[in-house]
Amino acid sequence: MSGEPIQETEELINRFLSGQLSEEERNAVEEHFLADDDYFTQLLVMEDSLVDDYVLGRLTDEERKNADLLFRSSLVEKREVKFTEDLVASLRRARDTKEERQRRKKKRTLDDGEIVVPKTSPWLQSQVSLNLIARGLRGLPKAFSATAGLILLLLVAGSIYFVFQNRRQTKELLAQRAVLERNVQEVREKLSREIQDSSELGKRLDLENKMRTQAEEALALLRNREPRSIASVVLLPTIFERGGGSKIVSLNANATFLRLLLEVPSTTPYPTYNVLIKTFGGRQVWSRDSIPASQIKQNKLSFVLSASFFPYDDYRIELLGVSENGDSKVVADYAFKVRK
Amino acid sequence: MALTFVPGYSCADLMKTQSDSAAFDTLLQALEPEASSPHESFRRFRARLVRLFAWKHCEDPEDLADETISRLVKNIQSGQEISQDRPYRYVRAIARNVFREYLRAKEKSGIETDVDELPDLPAPEETEDCWTLCLAQLSPDKREFLEKYFLDSIDREQFAREKGLTINALRLTVFRYKAALRLCIENCIMRLSKVRN
Numbered sequence: 001m002s003g004e005p006i007q008e009t010e011e012l013i014n015r016f017l018s019g020q021l022s023e024e025e026r027n028a029v030e031e032h033f034l035a036d037d038d039y040f041t042q043l044l045v046m047e048d049s050l051v052d053d054y055v056l057g058r059l060t061d062e063e064r065k066n067a068d069l070l071f072r073s074s075l076v077e078k079r080e081v082k083f084t085e086d087l088v089a090s091l092r093r094a095r096d097t098k099e100e101r102q103r104r105k106k107k108r109t110l111d112d113g114e115i116v117v118p119k120t121s122p123w124l125q126s127q128v129s130l131n132l133i134a135r136g137l138r139g140l141p142k143a144f145s146a147t148a149g150l151i152l153l154l155l156v157a158g159s160i161y162f163v164f165q166n167r168r169q170t171k172e173l174l175a176q177r178a179v180l181e182r183n184v185q186e187v188r189e190k191l192s193r194e195i196q197d198s199s200e201l202g203k204r205l206d207l208e209n210k211m212r213t214q215a216e217e218a219l220a221l222l223r224n225r226e227p228r229s230i231a232s233v234v235l236l237p238t239i240f241e242r243g244g245g246s247k248i249v250s251l252n253a254n255a256t257f258l259r260l261l262l263e264v265p266s267t268t269p270y271p272t273y274n275v276l277i278k279t280f281g282g283r284q285v286w287s288r289d290s291i292p293a294s295q296i297k298q299n300k301l302s303f304v305l306s307a308s309f310f311p312y313d314d315y316r317i318e319l320l321g322v323s324e325n326g327d328s329k330v331v332a333d334y335a336f337k338v339r340k
Numbered sequence: 341m342a343l344t345f346v347p348g349y350s351c352a353d354l355m356k357t358q359s360d361s362a363a364f365d366t367l368l369q370a371l372e373p374e375a376s377s378p379h380e381s382f383r384r385f386r387a388r389l390v391r392l393f394a395w396k397h398c399e400d401p402e403d404l405a406d407e408t409i410s411r412l413v414k415n416i417q418s419g420q421e422i423s424q425d426r427p428y429r430y431v432r433a434i435a436r437n438v439f440r441e442y443l444r445a446k447e448k449s450g451i452e453t454d455v456d457e458l459p460d461l462p463a464p465e466e467t468e469d470c471w472t473l474c475l476a477q478l479s480p481d482k483r484e485f486l487e488k489y490f491l492d493s494i495d496r497e498q499f500a501r502e503k504g505l506t507i508n509a510l511r512l513t514v515f516r517y518k519a520a521l522r523l524c525i526e527n528c529i530m531r532l533s534k535v536r537n
Contacts, residue, residue, distance in 0.1 A: 033388070045512050073399065074398055084518070091483075091486060261403065
């Protein structure tokens with residue numbers, strides 16, 4: 001897409017998507033986007049943004065009402081909404097996982113920070129205190145010598161007491177230190193175990209990276225192919241003749257599903273229908289009973305089946321109408337060939 | 341009317357004669373001049389028709405798009421000439437008829453279809469694995485961009501300013517990231533389901 005949509009165009013597109021245009025304006029927009037690639041892309045971008053707002057609950061009541069009408073009207077739009085819902089859920093899951101990992105990492109760091117080792121020796125602190133006291137006493141006048149001597153004696157006794165007390169405390173502190181060191185050792189061992197676990201996780205990550213690279217290579221190959229995987233075939237009622245007249249369905253390797261659209265004759269409507277698919281050789285492939293008539297749209301009954309049900313062969317489909325009293329009658333037969 | 345739309349083929353493959361095929365290819369070329377191949381032209385052309393019907397609130401727009409293409413092919417086979425100047429006008433006229441018939445059939449049946457009851461493709465069990473894989477393949481800045489856009493309750497205009505983008509450039513960026521993811525998911529599901537089968 002080149003350039004920016006001007007405000008007027010943006011408003012017009014918004015009104016188009018919310019079904020608020022007149023018939024004439026609507027025709028003009030339709031004609032414009034069919035013929036102009038850039039305009040079509042603008043419409044897709046605006047619609048995509050509307051899907052985002054719808055899924056994230058960012059619309060006003062009226063906008064939501066209009067968006068509901070658009071996004072709940074068709075399977076195509078429903079798939080767009082589902083894709084964005086899945087994207088938001090996957091992003092949330094990825095973010096939660098990342099945050100959980102970060103919380104665990106932070107917790108480990110906090111545990112390490114709680115261990116504190118004493119920095120200064122209490123014995124040294126006591127010695128410094130005694131020196132300070134002695135220096136103070138030497139500065140006193142002689143008249144106070146006796147008293148000072150007594151005080152000094154008391155102080156010495158007190159100091160000795162403190163020294164012993166300090167030694168006891170030192171022992172206790174050393175014991176505590178030993179306990180703390182043991183704890184540190186345990187934490188280190190725990191850390192080393194976790195580092196080992198992380199390295200195993202790293203190996204797993206490497207392995208997943210390798211797998212991812214392989215997937216990318218395969219995806220690159222697949223990108224050159226058609227991404228859609230549904231083959232569709234419209235079938236009209238037929239008269240059986242093996243060979244001539246049957247439709248040929250070419251299923252290539254990409255086709256995962258086969259969509260069958262049976263044109264149902266509108267002569268006699270029935271409340272329910274049964275469908276039976278067989279090969280011309282008589283092998284039953286698939287059947288379904290009691291299909292309500294409401295599933296017939298525009299005279300067509302649609303089924304999406306796995307393409308693996310249909311190897312190279314000729315097939316016939318029997319459509320039976322079931323009346324209210326349970327009687328069934330063949331309404332139409334169809335035939336097609338699968339060629340791979 | 342007998343058509344099969346098979347991946348890997350263009351609609352021209354279904355034409356009865358060489359001249360029909362050439363006529364259809366010429367028409368596709370006129371409709372999608374920027375497409376790199378007839379197959380790409382067909383894919384883009386069909387995508388436009390599907391959206392045309394989806395934006396008209398039709399339950400199964402793919403079905404109506406296929407019906408429109410069927411009629412277009414039939415007209416070419418019957419020798420109708422289509423103006424190369426404004427080919428979309430011709431296509432739109434066919435699409436309008438298909439839409440009118442759809443409305444008439446809907447009105448006649450009197451049944452309001454609930455889209456939740458319509459059959460859909462089964463959700464493959466590989467989807468969640470594929471989302472994890474495809475998100476992991478995004479570069480960290482793209483993943484962070486999408487996380488912030490979808491998970492943080494940040495005002496969209498403020499987010500655009502933070503990223504140095506206009507609001508429309510922001511929309512386009514998200515659209516492109518989503519388109520790349522969609523392609524990755526589709527391919528991944530296809531690949532994993534093949535491996536499992």
